[in-house]
Amino acid sequence: xxxxxxxxxxxxxxxxxxxxxxxxxxxxxxxxxxxxxxxxxxxxxxxxxxxxxxxxxxxxxxxxxxxxxxxxxxxxxxxxxxxxxxxxxxxxxxxxxxxxxxxxxxxxxxxxxxxxxxxxxxxxxxxxxxxxxxxxxxxxxxxxxxxxxxxxxxxxxxxxxx
Numbered sequence: 422x423x424x425x426x427x428x429x430x431x432x433x434x435x436x437x438x439x440x441x442x443x444x445x446x447x448x449x450x451x452x453x454x455x456x457x458x459x460x461x462x463x464x465x466x467x468x469x470x471x472x473x474x475x476x477x478x479x480x481x482x483x484x485x486x487x488x489x490x491x492x493x494x495x496x497x498x499x500x501x502x503x504x505x506x507x508x509x510x511x512x513x514x515x516x517x518x519x520x521x522x523x524x525x526x527x528x529x530x531x532x533x534x535x536x537x538x539x540x541x542x543x544x545x546x547x548x549x550x551x552x553x554x555x556x557x558x559x560x561x562x563x564x565x566x567x568x569x570x571x572x573x574x575x576x577x578x579x580x581x582x583x
Contacts, residue, residue, distance in 0.1 A: 427476055427536070427582045429564050430529040435580065436568075442525055443492035445571045452567035455480040455579040456558060462509065462546035466523035467554055470536040477530045477538050478557060478581040479523050483546045485568055485576025487511060490518035498573050505574075509547075516545045529580065557583035 430438075436449040457463040457480075464486040466479040481489070484505050491501030494514065504511055511519060520543050530538035544550045550558075562582040569575045 426534050427530070427562075428532050428534075429562060429582055430580055432564060432566055434529055435564065435566060435578065438526060438529055439489065439568060439570075442522060443489060443570055445492060447571070448569040450567045452565045452577045452579075454563065454565045455482050455577045457550060457555070464511075464519060464523070464546050465544040465550055465554060465558070466526065466540060467542045467544070468527050468530060468538040469541040470538065473541070475541070475554070475557065475583060476536060477527075478554070478560075478579075478583065479526050480558060480579040480581060482577045483509065483511075484574060485570075485578055486519050486546055487515055488568075488570040488573035488576055489522045490515040492570050492573055493522055494518040501573060511545055516543075519543065519545065530582075557581065 432449050439447045462483050464481045468477040470476045487501050487505045524540045527538050527540050560581050560583045564580045566578045568578050
């Protein structure tokens, strides 16, 4: 592999990472691509290489953003569900926990032979996503999964290498 080879994680890698992170065995299955719309806010984690070039994205729908953050912070599922179904956005506490989730997810892209990836920015659900980042969300080199966090619910995740 050359030094600039970027590798898409496998669904097993994502399952193992998220299970370890939330302390519960998550279930994963093939899913639809996560794309932001006015009615479907998403979170977008932007990862960069040492030269600050974007080299990976992690996109989660509002539900999975909340479920993973809530599970990591060990928050009661009912309150997290309210954030999704009633508020349509994450509280500051959930956003902070989500930042930790996507920071750890960067390890999925740090494999031998690939440039080091680190979290550069998190666009929380409802934030305006930079135009250049929004354009990268449609890249074809991607892994799209449906993830179920036990006790919380199902949501969708897309890992993208632009």
